[in-house]
Amino acid sequence: MMPNKVKIRALIILMFPELPMQDLSADELSDQFLAILECNFNEVERSEIYVEFQKLNLDYWQIRYKQEPQIARENQKEFEMLMKSKLIRLTFPILLEAIFTNQTILKTLGYKKTSTFDWQTFRGEFPVHKLENVGIIE
Amino acid sequence: MKKLEPVDVLIIGSGAAGSAVARSLADSKLSVVCLEQGVKVREEEFPANQVNWQSKNVRKFSHLPTVRGDSWFTPIDDLESPIKIANFYGVGGSTILFSGHYPRFHESDFKTLSNEGLGADWPIDYNDLEIFYEQNRKYTPVAGLEGDPAYPPIKNLLPPVPIGAMGEVLADGFNKLGWHWWPSYSAIATRKLGHHNECLNVGTCNLGCPQRAKSSSDVSYWIDALKLGVELREGCKAEEIITGQGAKLHEVIYTTRAEGKFIQPSSVIVLACGGIATPGLMLRSIEKKPSGLSNSSNLVGKNLMLHPLVYVEGIYDTDLNSDYGPQGCCIASHEFAGGQSFGYQHRGFTLQVVRGPSPVTSALRWHKRKRLKPGTNFFSEFKTLHNRTAHIAVITEDLPENTNRVTIQRDSAKRFDVKYKVEYKLNDYSKKALSAGTKKAKEILQASGAKEIIAFAPVADAGWHIMGTVRMGHNQQDSVVDAYGESHDDPGIFVADSSVFVTSSSVNPTATIHALALRCAQRIKEKYGISQ
Numbered sequence: 001m002m003p004n005k006v007k008i009r010a011l012i013i014l015m016f017p018e019l020p021m022q023d024l025s026a027d028e029l030s031d032q033f034l035a036i037l038e039c040n041f042n043e044v045e046r047s048e049i050y051v052e053f054q055k056l057n058l059d060y061w062q063i064r065y066k067q068e069p070q071i072a073r074e075n076q077k078e079f080e081m082l083m084k085s086k087l088i089r090l091t092f093p094i095l096l097e098a099i100f101t102n103q104t105i106l107k108t109l110g111y112k113k114t115s116t117f118d119w120q121t122f123r124g125e126f127p128v129h130k131l132e133n134v135g136i137i138e
Numbered sequence: 139m140k141k142l143e144p145v146d147v148l149i150i151g152s153g154a155a156g157s158a159v160a161r162s163l164a165d166s167k168l169s170v171v172c173l174e175q176g177v178k179v180r181e182e183e184f185p186a187n188q189v190n191w192q193s194k195n196v197r198k199f200s201h202l203p204t205v206r207g208d209s210w211f212t213p214i215d216d217l218e219s220p221i222k223i224a225n226f227y228g229v230g231g232s233t234i235l236f237s238g239h240y241p242r243f244h245e246s247d248f249k250t251l252s253n254e255g256l257g258a259d260w261p262i263d264y265n266d267l268e269i270f271y272e273q274n275r276k277y278t279p280v281a282g283l284e285g286d287p288a289y290p291p292i293k294n295l296l297p298p299v300p301i302g303a304m305g306e307v308l309a310d311g312f313n314k315l316g317w318h319w320w321p322s323y324s325a326i327a328t329r330k331l332g333h334h335n336e337c338l339n340v341g342t343c344n345l346g347c348p349q350r351a352k353s354s355s356d357v358s359y360w361i362d363a364l365k366l367g368v369e370l371r372e373g374c375k376a377e378e379i380i381t382g383q384g385a386k387l388h389e390v391i392y393t394t395r396a397e398g399k400f401i402q403p404s405s406v407i408v409l410a411c412g413g414i415a416t417p418g419l420m421l422r423s424i425e426k427k428p429s430g431l432s433n434s435s436n437l438v439g440k441n442l443m444l445h446p447l448v449y450v451e452g453i454y455d456t457d458l459n460s461d462y463g464p465q466g467c468c469i470a471s472h473e474f475a476g477g478q479s480f481g482y483q484h485r486g487f488t489l490q491v492v493r494g495p496s497p498v499t500s501a502l503r504w505h506k507r508k509r510l511k512p513g514t515n516f517f518s519e520f521k522t523l524h525n526r527t528a529h530i531a532v533i534t535e536d537l538p539e540n541t542n543r544v545t546i547q548r549d550s551a552k553r554f555d556v557k558y559k560v561e562y563k564l565n566d567y568s569k570k571a572l573s574a575g576t577k578k579a580k581e582i583l584q585a586s587g588a589k590e591i592i593a594f595a596p597v598a599d600a601g602w603h604i605m606g607t608v609r610m611g612h613n614q615q616d617s618v619v620d621a622y623g624e625s626h627d628d629p630g631i632f633v634a635d636s637s638v639f640v641t642s643s644s645v646n647p648t649a650t651i652h653a654l655a656l657r658c659a660q661r662i663k664e665k666y667g668i669s670q
C-alpha cells in the first residue's frame with residue numbers, strides 16, 4: 001500500500017528537523033518523493049519501501065520530535081536505532097533528491113542550482129576566467 | 139536469418155570511434171551502414187532535464203552497465219577486476235556520459251619502449267596523428283588555451299571553460315609548488331559552434347548535455363553523417379562476424395529486439411564497440427576461426443589497460459562553488475606525465491582537477507563516510523562540507539600486460555549466448571604510481587590551504603578508459619591490426635576504437651580515439667573507395 005503524504009511528511013521531519021516544514025509545501029515534497037520512487041525504483045523495490053512504511057509508527061515519532069523534543073533527545077538510543085532502520089536506508093536517497101529538487105527548499109537552504117534548468121537564468125553567470133596566473137613548465 | 143543487400147562499409151558501434159568513421163566516410167561514394175545496439179537518447183530524456191536528475195544517474199543513466207542491468211546487452215562480468223567497467227550504450231556511445239576532458243596524447247607516449255624500456259612502441263607517432271587531431275576539430279568543438287608547454291602548438295581553441303573559485307584555489311597551490319597547470323582541453327563549446335550551443339556551466343555533463351554544448355558524438359558527428367546519407371540502424375546487436383575469402387564479402391550476424399536475426403554482407407567491416415565488446419565480438423566469431431577473428435597473434439582481448447585512478451579530495455574553510463561548471467573540465471597538470479623517476483622508472487601520471495558532486499551525491503557520500511547523518515543538524519553540517527571541497531583525479535599510466543584481459547564465456551549449446559569476462563589486476567608498477575600520485579596530489583591540496591585531505595585508490599567505478607585489447611603494430615607476431623587499424627589476418631576488417639592502443643598514456647583517451655578513427659577512415663577511403 002502506498003504511503004500517504006502524512007507518513008512521508010513525518011519521515012521528512014524526523015530525518016531533517018531543520019526544514020521549516022510548517023510553511024513549506026509538504027504536499028509538493030511528498031509528491032516529488034512519490035514521483036522519484038515511481039520513476040527510479042521497480043515494483044518490487046517500491047513494495048519493500050511501502051511495507052517498511054507500514055511497520056513504523058511515524059506519526060508517533062513526528063509528534064515526539066516536534067512537540068516533545070526533550071523526550072526525543074532523551075530517547076536518543078531509540079532514535080539512533082530508527083535511523084539505522086531499513087526504511088531510512090531505503091528512503092534516504094529519495095528524500096534527499098526530493099528535498100534538493102524542491103524549489104522552495106532550495107531557496108531556504110540557499111542553493112542556486114535547480115534540477116529543471118531554466119537555461120536563461122544561468123546564462124552569463126559564469127564569465128570566462130581571465131587566466132592571469134597560468135602556470136608554466138620550467 | 140534474413141540476408142540483406144551488401145554494403146561497402148559496415149560500422150559496428152556508433153560511439154566516439156564509429157561516429158568519426160561514419161562522418162568521414164560520408165564524404166566518399168561508399169555506401170555506409172552503422173549498427174548500434176542501443177538507441178538514440180532524446181535530449182528531453184537526459185536526467186538534467188528532469189526533476190529527479192540526481193538519482194537518475196544511479197539507474198538508467200548509470201555509467202556502470204552492471205547497474206543499468208538491461209539484459210538485452212551482452213553481460214560484462216568484472217568481478218575479477220578492482221576497477222569496474224564504465225560505459226554507455228546508445229547513439230554516441232559513452233560520449234553521452236563522458237566528462238569532456240579532452241587532452242591529446244603527449245609526443246613521448248608513442249615511444250615508451252624506445253625511450254624508457256617500458257611497455258611497447260606504437261607503429262605511429264604524434265606527427266602521424268596530428269593532422270587527424272586537427273581534422274577532428276572541424277567536427278568536435280574543443281575549448282582550451284594556446285601556449286601549453288606540455289604539447290606542440292595547438293591553435294584556434296575556443297575560450298577555456300571557466301576554472302571557477304575552486305580552480306583558482308588549486309591553481310594557486312600549483313603555483314606555490316612551481317608545478318605546471320593549464321586550463322583543461324575540453325570537448326565543450328564555450329561559444330556557439332556548428333550544431334553546438336554555448337556552455338552555460340551548469341555542470342551536469344556526466345548525465346548528458348541537454349544544452350548541446352558538450353561535444354558528444356551524437357551531436358558532433360552523427361547529425362551531419364546522417365544528413366550525408368549514412369544509415370544508422372539502432373537497436374541492432376552484432377553477434378558474430380564471418381570473414382569472406384577471395385571475392386566473397388564479410389558478413390555480420392546481428393539481432394534486433396523485435397525482428398530477430400539478420401545477416402549483413404559488407405566489403406569492409408569496422409569494429410568500433412570499445413575495448414570490451416570489440417575483442418569480445420572477435421573472440422566469439424569462431425565459425426571459421428576457432429581462436430576468434432583475426433587472432434593468429436593470440437593477442438585479441440589481451441593487454442587490457444584501464445587507467446588506475448586516485449581520487450584526492452581536500453576540504454576548505456571557504457565556499458569554493460565546487461559543484462558549478464563542467465565536472466571533469468577545470469585545470470590539469472602534466473608536470474609528472476611522460477617518463478618520470480620516483481626512485482623507480484615510471485611513465486607518470488596527470489593531475490586532473492575535477493569539480494564536486496551534486497548536492498544529493500555529496501550528501502550520500504558524506505553520509506557513507508559517517509560525517510553526516512539525518513537528524514537535527516543535517517543541513518547546517520552539510521553546508522560546511524558541500525561546495526567546500528576541491529578534487530584531484532590522478533590518472534596513472536598503466537602498462538600493457540597479457541594477463542590483464544577480456545575473454546568470453548559461452549554455453550557451448552547456445553551459439554549466441556555469451557558473456558564478456560574482465561580479468562584485471564593492479565601490478566606493483568601501478569600500485570607505485572597510485573602511491574606517488576596520491577602524494578603529489580596531497581601536496582597540492584596542502585599548498586592550496588585544505589584543512590583536511592581524503593584519498594581513495596584505486597577508484598572502483600571508474601573503468602571508463604578501456605584500452606589495448608586489439609593492439610596495433612607492424613606485424614602479426616606482436617599485434618592484431620596494422621598502423622591503420624586493419625587486421626593483419628583478414629583484409630577489410632578494421633578496428634577503429636581504443637582497443638588498438640598500444641600503451642595508455644596518462645590522459646583521457648577520447649581525443650586520440652577520434653584522431654585514430656579518422657585516420658582509419660581515411661585509409662578505408664584510399665584503399666577501398668573513392669574519396670571526394
